[in-house]
Amino acid sequence: MLSIQNLHVSYGPIKVLKGVSLHIDQGEIVALIGANGAGKTTLMSTISGLLRPQSGEIKFEGQDIIKFPPDKIVKLGISLVPEGRQIFAPLTVLENLELGAYLRSKDKKGIKEDLDKIFSIFPKLKERKNQQAGTLSGGEQQMLAIARAFMARPRLLLLDEPSLGLAPMVLELIMDSILELNKEGLTILIVEQNAIKALEISTRGYVLETGRIILQGSSNELKEDPDVIRAYLGKDYEEITER
Amino acid sequence: MGGGLLALINLRREKIALMGQILQFLFSGLTNGAVYAVIALGFTIIYNATDVINFAQGEFVMLGAMVMYTFVHFLSWPIPVAFFATIICVSVIGILVEFFTIRPAKNADIISLIIITIGVSIFLRGVAMMIWGKDPVAIPPFTGSTPIVFMGAAIDPQIIWVLVITLIAMIFTQWFFKYTIWGKAMRACAVNKKAAKLVGIKVERLVSLSFALSAGISAAAGAVIAPITFASYDMGTMLGLKGFCAAVLGGLGSGVGSILGGFILGILEAFGAGYISSSYKDAFAFLILLIVLFLKPQGLLGQGEVDKL
Amino acid sequence: MVTESRIEFLSPDAWGQWHTELLQSVVNRVYTRVPFYKNLLDKEGIDPSQITNVEMLKLLPFTTREDLANHYPYDFFAVPLRDIVRIHTFKSSQLSPIVIGYTKRDLEIRRFLAIRAFNVFGVRPEDIVQICLDPGMSMWSLELKEAAESLGALVIPPDPLRAKDRIKVMRDFKTTVLITTPSYGLYLLSIAREKGLGPRELSLRVGIFIGETLKDKDRKELEKGFGLRAFSIYGIMEAMGPVMAYECRDSKRLHLALDHVIPEVIDPKTLEPIFNGVGELVITTATTKANPLIRFRTGDLTKITYNVCECGRTTWRIDPIKGRSDQLVNVRGIKIDVGLIRRLLTEYCEGYEPKFLFVIRKKEFLEQIELWIAMDPQIFSASLPELHLWIRNLETKFKDYIGISCIVRPVEKRTIAPFLDRNKDIVYLDNNEINSLLL
Numbered sequence: 001m002l003s004i005q006n007l008h009v010s011y012g013p014i015k016v017l018k019g020v021s022l023h024i025d026q027g028e029i030v031a032l033i034g035a036n037g038a039g040k041t042t043l044m045s046t047i048s049g050l051l052r053p054q055s056g057e058i059k060f061e062g063q064d065i066i067k068f069p070p071d072k073i074v075k076l077g078i079s080l081v082p083e084g085r086q087i088f089a090p091l092t093v094l095e096n097l098e099l100g101a102y103l104r105s106k107d108k109k110g111i112k113e114d115l116d117k118i119f120s121i122f123p124k125l126k127e128r129k130n131q132q133a134g135t136l137s138g139g140e141q142q143m144l145a146i147a148r149a150f151m152a153r154p155r156l157l158l159l160d161e162p163s164l165g166l167a168p169m170v171l172e173l174i175m176d177s178i179l180e181l182n183k184e185g186l187t188i189l190i191v192e193q194n195a196i197k198a199l200e201i202s203t204r205g206y207v208l209e210t211g212r213i214i215l216q217g218s219s220n221e222l223k224e225d226p227d228v229i230r231a232y233l234g235k236d237y238e239e240i241t242e243r
Numbered sequence: 244m245g246g247g248l249l250a251l252i253n254l255r256r257e258k259i260a261l262m263g264q265i266l267q268f269l270f271s272g273l274t275n276g277a278v279y280a281v282i283a284l285g286f287t288i289i290y291n292a293t294d295v296i297n298f299a300q301g302e303f304v305m306l307g308a309m310v311m312y313t314f315v316h317f318l319s320w321p322i323p324v325a326f327f328a329t330i331i332c333v334s335v336i337g338i339l340v341e342f343f344t345i346r347p348a349k350n351a352d353i354i355s356l357i358i359i360t361i362g363v364s365i366f367l368r369g370v371a372m373m374i375w376g377k378d379p380v381a382i383p384p385f386t387g388s389t390p391i392v393f394m395g396a397a398i399d400p401q402i403i404w405v406l407v408i409t410l411i412a413m414i415f416t417q418w419f420f421k422y423t424i425w426g427k428a429m430r431a432c433a434v435n436k437k438a439a440k441l442v443g444i445k446v447e448r449l450v451s452l453s454f455a456l457s458a459g460i461s462a463a464a465g466a467v468i469a470p471i472t473f474a475s476y477d478m479g480t481m482l483g484l485k486g487f488c489a490a491v492l493g494g495l496g497s498g499v500g501s502i503l504g505g506f507i508l509g510i511l512e513a514f515g516a517g518y519i520s521s522s523y524k525d526a527f528a529f530l531i532l533l534i535v536l537f538l539k540p541q542g543l544l545g546q547g548e549v550d551k552l
Numbered sequence: 553m554v555t556e557s558r559i560e561f562l563s564p565d566a567w568g569q570w571h572t573e574l575l576q577s578v579v580n581r582v583y584t585r586v587p588f589y590k591n592l593l594d595k596e597g598i599d600p601s602q603i604t605n606v607e608m609l610k611l612l613p614f615t616t617r618e619d620l621a622n623h624y625p626y627d628f629f630a631v632p633l634r635d636i637v638r639i640h641t642f643k644s645s646q647l648s649p650i651v652i653g654y655t656k657r658d659l660e661i662r663r664f665l666a667i668r669a670f671n672v673f674g675v676r677p678e679d680i681v682q683i684c685l686d687p688g689m690s691m692w693s694l695e696l697k698e699a700a701e702s703l704g705a706l707v708i709p710p711d712p713l714r715a716k717d718r719i720k721v722m723r724d725f726k727t728t729v730l731i732t733t734p735s736y737g738l739y740l741l742s743i744a745r746e747k748g749l750g751p752r753e754l755s756l757r758v759g760i761f762i763g764e765t766l767k768d769k770d771r772k773e774l775e776k777g778f779g780l781r782a783f784s785i786y787g788i789m790e791a792m793g794p795v796m797a798y799e800c801r802d803s804k805r806l807h808l809a810l811d812h813v814i815p816e817v818i819d820p821k822t823l824e825p826i827f828n829g830v831g832e833l834v835i836t837t838a839t840t841k842a843n844p845l846i847r848f849r850t851g852d853l854t855k856i857t858y859n860v861c862e863c864g865r866t867t868w869r870i871d872p873i874k875g876r877s878d879q880l881v882n883v884r885g886i887k888i889d890v891g892l893i894r895r896l897l898t899e900y901c902e903g904y905e906p907k908f909l910f911v912i913r914k915k916e917f918l919e920q921i922e923l924w925i926a927m928d929p930q931i932f933s934a935s936l937p938e939l940h941l942w943i944r945n946l947e948t949k950f951k952d953y954i955g956i957s958c959i960v961r962p963v964e965k966r967t968i969a970p971f972l973d974r975n976k977d978i979v980y981l982d983n984n985e986i987n988s989l990l991l
Binding site: 049050069070071074075080087088089090098099100102103105148149152 | 424427428430431437440442444445
């Protein structure tokens with residue numbers, strides 16, 4: 001569905017991604033894990049057209065989308081839930097959702113259906129639909145951010161750090177809803193610092209380390225990979241002979 | 244100052260009925276205020292979409308008056324037709340201004356962009372002078388010129404038009420932002436450009452739209468005020484500055500604030516000119532602006548992101 | 553979604569993507585973690601990001617068995633010993649042995665590859681799997697045994713039984729799957745025939761042949777004689793284990809585990825890649841965690857076929873191994889390094905290196921190896937018992953060193969001179985040739 005080859009992205013003189021290749025197949029949940037500053041968010045921004053890569057290839061369903069602006073990428077069916085939610089705080093919940101469906105704002109019936117679907121997945125949002133989005137709690141804002149992206153009817157959903165700053169209970173709720181969206185047929189790429197959480201819900205995973213992918217595999221095997229666990233716990237070894 | 248004002252009022256009490264005079268000032272204040280308010284709204288719309296303060300805003304008002312003049316005087320179009328044609332025409336000019344000046348320089352910093360708008364304003368004024376000449380021109384009032392006497396005050400019917408049309412422009416703008424998807428998109432854009440792009444909003448297109456909208460409502464103000472004030476190629480400069488004062492007064496970026504700012508400015512100016520001296524009329528606006536900026540730098544209603552527009 | 557069972561049927565485009573990803577991640581991994589590769593790549597001025605696709609493999613340096621031995625003990629490890637659950641050691645022609653470690657996951661992958669092939673061969677939990685391999689191939693036995701066990705089959709691992717007894721067990725326990733080398737298989741077949749046992753008396757269904765190339769003639773013979781369906785598998789123990797490639801039901805070529813290794817074929821002399829011809833198989837192990845190897849030279853000569861197999865699998869296939877590109881000799885599935893023999897001899901003769909010829913003779917289906925040593929004054933001894941002792945000790949030492957028994961035969965210099973003149977120190981001879989030479 002999405003395939004990326006040799007992606008190089010820089011912020012000014014700093015190379016953030018140094019030749020990243022990865023792919024996502026229809027129906028998968030793929031986790032991209034790695035420490036802070038590994039380049040996860042940069043990758044997401046590049047896929048969604050916010051950043052221009054130096055070189056490389058991004059193909060969505062066979063089409064090269066590397067030069068496409070964000071709106072065209074949304075139109076093709078890729079939506080990003082950005083890090084830190086980035087909801088439209090002064091607007092109401094409903095307005096946020098309507099804007100999610102901005103590119104198909106004429107399709108009133110479809111929007112209505114999707115709103116119903118979203119409200120059934122996130123009943124909290126229905127309760128608060130006329131409230132200013134900025135007044136929602138962190139978890140509700142995350143739900144809103146996901147729901148807003150869903151309103152564009154994407155086929156591929158990019159989730160950037162959905163767990164950031166959420167209480168464990170709320171996190172469970174969010175993860176469940178992600179699984180639910182996947183069951184609805186949505187393919188998902190999830191970027192997480194909370195590696196174990198992301199690997200629990202995903203099918204495959206990639207490990208990004210300072211702009212390079214150093215490991216990939218099924219989530220089950222990555223979850224048990226000592227390197228991943230060490231990275232997750234923030235403990236590294238000093239001597240190769242350590243037991 | 245309060246004492247001086249009272250003394251002044253007492254002095255004039257014998258000559259004119261107090262009520263009628265106050266109403267007179269009030270109406271002229273409201274009229275001016277309404278125009279300022281619309282211009283301030285125009286500033287706000289573009290500022291929210293681009294972070295740029297468009298110093299060519301006053302020129303849109305001038306173009307409104309001049310184009311209206313052309314349609315009425317040279318083409319003899321009926322007033323309603325000419326009025327709407329003017330709005331469309333100036334909106335298109337607004338789009339062109341954005342397309343040829345702001346968009347090519349979109350990677351420049353804000354200060355450069357603001358300087359570009361100053362350049363645009365000088366350019367438009369020059370072109371207008373070449374086309375319409377230096378002499379002020381008159382546009383016939385929309386519905387005759389017999390004053391309406393209201394509680395002892397003689398009110399020019401055009402003033403009613405100004406109030407009605409600016410009110411419609413304000414309501415239209417508020418409706419646009421609250422109830423249309425483009426309006427919501429523009430608000431979204433003002434809050435968070437990145438997120439706006441991510442839902443598929445073409446920010447460039449919205450910037451065009453904001454210039455069109457902003458130029459359109461300014462043109463409407465220009466067209467409706469011209470029968471009272473005459474129209475000249477340089478009428479925009481002072482109006483633009485006053486509108487800018489009103490926008491800052493209300494808190495830059497806040498729609499309601501700029502409307503409020505416009506009216507406050509207009510009314511204070513009218514009373515100040517009437518009771519103190521009309522030669523300080525223009526100074527009032529800036530004095531008020533300075534006072535407000537000292538006391539409440541963010542403006543009357545500027546409270547950060549949440550209250551934008 | 554690509555599940556593990558579907559991966560062998562990926563489209564060629566998808567393979568391109570997988571391989572790019574696998575290659576890049578393994579190169580990134582070794583570059584940051586394996587001292588040997590880090591130094592090598594830095595020395596050659598190669599940045600991992602230059603590896604933009606599989607073709608760029610050619611930029612990377614090769615890894616040889618000598619490299620592995622010379623960087624004993626830790627220079628090839630990509631993980632700390634804490635993550636390692638098993639270490640295998642291999643003889644080498646160098647001063648140190650080769651050490652290969654495995655993480656839990658590495659072993660799981662090896663087992664997974666074996667099970668995947670077993671499934672294709674039709675091995676089922678009800679099967680009785682008998683493994684008949686030389687003690688020199690104990691590592692192979694071990695991994696195949698584990699795989700068959702985790703499949704749920706009953707496994708009879710190799711025990712120090714005589715061939716006769718193995719056949720007896722095979723008959724009485726109704727062995728359905730036989731795992732052995734082609735040559736030992738033929739040997740077993742000859743013994744079964746001696747005892748009058750054929751397909752009717754035996755229950756064999758599947759034969760899995762490893763270690764050597766299964767020739768067509770032998771395949772027919774084994775299939776007919778045992779009444780089984782023969783499959784061959786290919787692997788090397790240093791990387792990816794015994795089932796790096798296997799034969800499917802529709803092809804005599806072996807499907808490579810393309811989801812775990814990136815194979816190439818090179819010209820062993822020029823070291824240039826060959827795309828449509830026979831050359832040395834070179835593999836990059838992409839999923840290995842403990843000791844990932846970049847462009848490891850297997851020394852086996854073969855050819856890669858890239859098109860889709862009749863069975864639908866898109867994994868590339870290799871021809872049965874056509875020989876060796878190096879000094880390694882494959883005898884009954886055991887790889888013998890002539891350099892190692894030379895070292896052994898030099899050591900044995902306290903620094904003096906006698907002229908010798910390594911002879912592999914066909915004898916009763918099984919190859920027998922002999923070491924012919926040219927007599928010269930340095931090692932000559934007038935006393936016959938002393939000479940016999942010298943020979944006996946060398947044979948013992950050989951067995952100890954190489955892991956396979958060998959006959960040491962002192963010969964006249966002129967007997968072996970014609971071979972040595974042609975730069976040949978290994979020859980394959982049959983009984984008649986040997987007799988005429990020794991007369």
